[in-house]
Amino acid sequence: MRLYYTISENAAALKLLDYALEQEFNIKKRPEILRGEHGKPYFADCDIKFNYSHCKYGVACAVSDCEIGVDIQEIRKIKPSVIQRVCCDNELEIIKNDEDFIRIWTLKEAYSKYTGKGFAERFKSIDTTKFSPECVFKVGAGVSLPSLYIACYATGVTPQLVQVELP
Numbered sequence: 001m002r003l004y005y006t007i008s009e010n011a012a013a014l015k016l017l018d019y020a021l022e023q024e025f026n027i028k029k030r031p032e033i034l035r036g037e038h039g040k041p042y043f044a045d046c047d048i049k050f051n052y053s054h055c056k057y058g059v060a061c062a063v064s065d066c067e068i069g070v071d072i073q074e075i076r077k078i079k080p081s082v083i084q085r086v087c088c089d090n091e092l093e094i095i096k097n098d099e100d101f102i103r104i105w106t107l108k109e110a111y112s113k114y115t116g117k118g119f120a121e122r123f124k125s126i127d128t129t130k131f132s133p134e135c136v137f138k139v140g141a142g143v144s145l146p147s148l149y150i151a152c153y154a155t156g157v158t159p160q161l162v163q164v165e166l167p
Contacts, residue, residue, distance in 0.1 A: 001160070
């Protein structure tokens, strides 16, 4: 499984999804997208799983034959009260700065999207210190843009990061 991403101020999640579907499954027309109870998108009448995320500076998307969750976040300043509210004790021990927290937050969001619970998930109960370090990536967005963290959570699959320049 490959995790596709693009860096663009005008995030193009569906265009990136279309690209990933064609690359991975040779699908040229995107199936209808429906939403689960907590908003997780899925394809109608298709067993292919997908997830995508976007932030101000980029888009990430993965398609697979297994459940997946994806998140992308720019590194930014975070209030200490947020860190205390959403991180478990193991995570609090390793957070030294805002970047450490963004890495953890990105993993938490990817996991909550994997389960389909989204923000209904109790984020403090998710211990990302037990996650594989191979499911999170730091990418440089460029000289005038912040660095980003991209996470992809899936069971038994290691994502491979692929940067894409979309027309």
